[in-house]
Amino acid sequence: MLVLSRKPGESLMIGDDxxxxxVSVxxxxxxxxxxxxxxxxxxxKEIYITISDENKSASAGVSNIAGLLKLPPK
Known part of the structure; x- marks a missing residue:
């Protein structure tokens, strides 16, 4: 983990964008x-984890892409 000290009004960049x-302390x-x-x-982070868990739960019942798309197997 990178730890940086910044004062209010100062920034850091992640990548180019x-x-x-x-803002304040x-x-x-x-x-x-x-x-x-x-x-x-x-x-x-707590919201990200919740979203990730919900996505995993939603996809757990689908055994293959054909089932997901409701297409007959070839």
Whole structure:
């Protein structure tokens, strides 16, 4: 894990097109701003895990692509 120190108003870049900015620091709470292209999903980790788990559950009942598409096997 890379650990960086930033002050409010300072940023860091991830690749060429994702910018993370420290908006404010109050006590033990840090507010950050994320500027990323619209095609990149940004989620809190707990939400990301929930989405991932739901996707795995939804696909568990499908044994093959033919079943998913409801096409007769060739």
């Amino acid at each position: 994702i910018e993370i900015t420290v 109050t006590g033990d709470q840090i507010k950050i701003g994320i500027n990323a292209p619209k095609h990149i999903d940004v989620h809190r």
